[in-house]
Amino acid sequence: RELVRSQSARCLAAYAYASAGPGESSTDLVFSGHSLIAENGALLAESDRFSFATTMVVADIDVERLLNERRRSNSFAAAAGFTPRVLSFRLADTVADSALRPISATPFVPADDSERSARCREIFAIQTTGLARRLRHTGGSKAVLGISGGLDSTLALLVTVKAFDRLGLAHAGIEAVTMPGFGTTARTRGNAERLANLLGVSLKVIPIAAAVRQHFRDIGHDETTHDITFENAQARERTQILMDLANRNGALVVGTGDLSELALGWCTYNGDHMSMYGVNSGVPKTLVQYLVAWCAEAEFSGEIAKILADIVDTPVSPELLPPKANGEINQITEETIGPYLLHDFFLYQVVRLQAPPAKILFSARQAFAGRYSDGEILRWLKLFYQRFFAQQFKRSCLPDGPKVGSVALSPRGDWRMPSDASANLWLNELDRLKADS
Template identity: 30%
Template structure:
């Protein structure tokens, strides 16, 4: 049977590493050729990495890219049976396009330019690219293909491109970032387009961490009624191929989509691991440094770091004071020992007393300032160690704390990567329990004991915050669901609690404006998509 063998190279590109990205593409070209592939498909903007942001405003960047694209095209003269559909930037007549070109035997047979340019959430493609409403159709072995790029698939108006052209397979090149539930959303929009056009859909997604964004992979091929014919790995690079029959509605392999459903906790864990690993390796840090407290947030961050980087690349420091309980010191030491990481304990009481005495001798010194100075002493020590060995300091605060300002500016907020920035406290507990179910690592009492900052005696988080299950639901409804004050109250929440939480959210905006970058795992994170003004008198109450 004269089938078309189509392959997807699910590639982890590095933004700006044009030479490295092209070399990786070339490797997959060779693998495709060895496997007698007819058509190799890459993710969106695989040549530059996604998103290249303001690199696209540099003419030298565009020139370098063009050089390597021409180089790759010439290399394909040695692979005369292989077609390559590659995602790249395309510069023409002073305009820049997010494009996909079909390369074959040293020729560019055609180019598709992205029609729907996303300009919401983490996307701002209209800042850089020009839209073009023009289909691109090609055939291989009499099989007719159409092309879209990522956002095109999500907008029903894109149907107009191909509804009269009777394509048999739609290929979509994607750099679709992860958040909880995103994979199912991708399937729904793909199956909708497959049904509308009565064709197969080949969905090639990127994989890897890029600053706050996480690309989870999970490429797939579905038929016209939404059955999976091929699924690719999540969280890692992958390459595979599928033989598309050369006549419509032929019998093909159907995969059971429910065979291996990944839990939310597993998704989030893998996303955080991939994000941290790629942030550290792509930026050439020699390892990470984490300040342990004996509490659940720093414990969770330490385990994620070891899963991501290995024990030898993780260093932990405990900095107790007179307010630190014995069990916190014991649990921190035990966890570091179990994980086999470099561990140091530095008692900061002497420094604390020195600070307190100096400041008290000069001015009135509040209890709050005395608490926060402890976090700032720890921050100074962590940064001193980081300056010495080059390791990246990981901030361990969670989304609930960052939302309400329950964190110390230039204290526990110090660091180069906020690993739990988009993880609510309730999810922190779920992740700890999930990880312990894989193999027991985190001491049980770290999970069971009441959360406390231990900046004074007998302190608990709930002294100043609502219970975390209440707090997190209010925050979720306001941040991710974009509900109003009255709508949140209608869910049964106490009106004064809601009013207080939303006030804390607004008042702490100046802290979030100075927070470290961190991985996005929800539909609305405190990153580039959260653009509330710091100077702001509006309060939804």
């Protein structure tokens, strides 16, 4: 909107703009169908966005006024030949301990409340439109997804409910499946089941412990060995259940994984990594929390809002390891892979700004001053690079899902990276930075 308006002012012209609409493919992008007409800096007409109906905007353009404005302008003249004057000077490298400009610790999350609310509304609309477009394309009226009582699956459920509302479909066509396993806690399971019931979706409870134990016997794995096999077998069992339910009911499996998990490869290959449409694949973890909180304030109320608030306060965990003796979550994701606050900062710096490790360290010092030491920043930045490179093979076969911002990791568009790329250059620089710090 501002680009069209300001360009019409700069050119002393009328600017009519029409973008592609939601009828386009939603494989990796969602088009809003935004149409605008501006004249000399004034917005004359604007359409609604994300509407599946064909829209048109009409406005009167005062051509004579524009011609007069151009005559009055001293700077609007025929472009004359211009030879630039080049001044040569030397600019030496400057060593600085701090920067004058502020550096946000949450580049994906606006600090201003109203701006953050507007961003959440925009992203939620992109997610719901993308899923609705995919359902319309397939001719389906049913969806299935796994719910755990965690942030990601909760957001995916809310998106699915609103997509069904947009299409005029009954919530009963959404099959929300909770699949308690060895690490499931009463808090997360209770929140998942209560939320599903309040939203009016079809709730299905399928415990997976017996099936996974049989699988362990089949492959000769000791159940008391809580290794990667123990964890991933549960994730793949859950995905198998969802896929089979989708086949039986003619439904679409809605993926729940977010952008941060994709960057770190924090998902089970051919487990929760796989779906038929990943609505959260463009949303970083730090923003997921705000989106769920925004939904509690702007889209829902009452008991649903209370449950959403408790989900926001629940520690992030895959719940694949047995809980503590008191029933609380025993597996905290950020204790294993580091703070998502840092990883989302690294993700933005690496992918969006293409910053080298030294610059990322400098920026992180400013953004997290007094919160994380150089040693902590370097530790988790090293892990980020290691996982970001090593886990590309999961992103190379990523399901479809909508891009919602300036950073995306789809192998079909924004991020074309070989699965066998080496991180050695970046890791070597990190070692030098650690030695110098």
